Amino acid sequence: MAKPYVIGIDMGGTNTAFGIVDARGNVIASDSIKTVKHADINDYIDELHTEITRVITANDAAGKIQGIGIGAPNANYYTGIIEDAPNLPWKGPIPFANMISEKFGIPCIITNDANAAAIGEMTYGAARGMKDFIMITLGTGVGSGIVINGQMVYGHDGFAGELGHVIVKRTNGRVCGCGRTGCLEAYCSATGVARTAREFLEIRDDESKLRNYDIESITSKDVYDCAIAGDKLAKEIFDYTGTILGEALADFTAFSSPEAFVLFGGLTKSGDLIMNPIKEAYEKNVLGIYKGKTKIMLSEMKESDAAILGASALGWEVKDTD
Amino acid sequence: MAKPYVIGIDMGGTNTAFGIVDARGNVIASDSIKTVKHADINDYIDELHTEITRVITANDAAGKIQGIGIGAPNANYYTGIIEDAPNLPWKGPIPFANMISEKFGIPCIITNDANAAAIGEMTYGAARGMKDFIMITLGTGVGSGIVINGQMVYGHDGFAGELGHVIVKRTNGRVCGCGRTGCLEAYCSATGVARTAREFLEIRDDESKLRNYDIESITSKDVYDCAIAGDKLAKEIFDYTGTILGEALADFTAFSSPEAFVLFGGLTKSGDLIMNPIKEAYEKNVLGIYKGKTKIMLSEMKESDAAILGASALGWEVKDTD
Incomplete structure (x- = not known):
């Protein structure tokens, strides 16, 4: 028993x-x-x-x-x-x-x-009852857990589901912790958002509250605070991040056509600031036969x-x- | 019965x-x-x-x-x-x-x-006994059939596995039959090879046997014939095509970590001309934990x-x- x-x-x-x-x-x-x-x-x-x-x-x-x-x-x-x-x-x-x-x-x-x-999400959270969904964790890195036909996808070697390391910039991509360049994780993680902030502040010269911070130690939380306070450049950082993620999700749909993407982790606390550009880029980029079918939702579990x-x-x- | x-x-x-x-x-x-x-x-x-x-x-x-x-x-x-x-x-x-x-x-x-x-490949061909593999068909278009945990992946709506429509060129990509731009199919199908030939012939001025053909009606077969006859530009067309496909396969591995990719269709008749650059780009681009694990093989079935x-x-x- x-x-x-x-x-x-x-x-x-x-x-x-x-x-x-x-x-x-x-x-x-x-x-x-x-x-x-x-x-x-x-x-x-x-x-x-x-x-x-x-x-x-x-x-x-x-x-x-x-x-x-x-x-x-x-x-x-x-x-x-x-x-x-x-x-x-x-x-x-x-x-x-x-x-x-x-x-x-x-x-x-x-x-x-x-x-x-x-x-956890399938058993207790937003994906209850779903047989096909993809969990994307947006924290220090970008992780993923893929469920197909009601089963976790482990792959032939147990290491399937590293969607944070799909290449989203084939040329001049950012160096990633994995040793390659251009990975999704280098753009759409909390650290990716901070890197985008540093890049934007360096190559642009428009006003931003972010210029009041020490550029080397800016965090995604700082970018969030500024965006919520109405800062245009900070909002654009979320648009940039969300667009890259939305484009990537559209490609993932061509793989397993999930019922939903469930997003989880620190970056999702930014709410509509990140969700709106994700959804917009997703619908704009997804193949015609998939349009309007796949939900992009937030985790329902306490982190x-x-x-x-x-x-x-x-x-x-x-x-x-x- | x-x-x-x-x-x-x-x-x-x-x-x-x-x-x-x-x-x-x-x-x-x-x-x-x-x-x-x-x-x-x-x-x-x-x-x-x-x-x-x-x-x-x-x-x-x-x-x-x-x-x-x-x-x-x-x-x-x-x-x-x-x-x-x-x-x-x-x-x-x-x-x-x-x-x-x-x-x-x-x-x-x-x-x-x-x-x-x-x-067919799982039941009678190269993928007999495999529980995790991806079939890529390289014909007029690029199609795919994905098997995970021994089951076909149909997705929540029955339309999973459109890997020919994953975006491989995010900017200035070729127009695809699906109405979007930059799809894998626009580069790595037989028609994609012919388009690459036309592009190369237009933007370059080095010698090539391909210049003896009517540029508007060049086929992938013509490119194959010239490459086999030692034509450098024709070989580069296969290198270009195979590299894009190898890079894409490396990304697909981050999804389901298959035991093998099985390639099928007209373009695979080009043999090493296409397989060598595919394998080279794959090993160069795949995430470290997957290196050396996944086979890239030709279909064993009569077309x-x-x-x-x-x-x-x-x-x-x-x-x-x-």
């Missing part, structure tokens, strides 16, 4: 959040630790074990955990290995699912963070819960050990 | 080929009629019925047909409707699966021609049989009517 709880873990480059989740998708308890604090992966796992065990005990959940699901950068669903994630403190391939499973004595499944978010819930849903997939 | 045969029909803008196929994928008999001959869809269906019935009777297959599978441009698997196919003589939506089914008294399933080719076999495989999907 299945046990009543699962653990969801969302590993980011800075923080790792975790929670105990019941079968209805209620986060019973949650907390977090610093990922960056540990240069040695074993120290990281030790602290994670200590903290999660504390929360399990405090909630009378010892012996009642069915499985552990983890969303982590560059995590491979098939192998359980995290492979060379550029934003994590540990280098080389890490057999993370096995390490966690052994430490806790509980079966563990991992997938990348954007896939975990997509699973703090979404990743934990998404990861936790994997915890129900583990084989029953009783 | 299933009957021993299916009918496969491959409807093209010019010809419609059909065949009787047994459960082992043997084409028992085949023939074709002219699609273009009939301005009225009902006349077309009448001739198709007469000719197929003749072949059925000649092969003692009356009453032994399980189902009819059809590959046709812009055909929707879910609805059975052909929607505004630009290369067919009939305008507006045509409920083709129902019309055929009623005329023959046999259940019928349709899908677009590239999907039919992918099903004349592939479409009939692929379409016929749909004939086995019909519900048993006995």
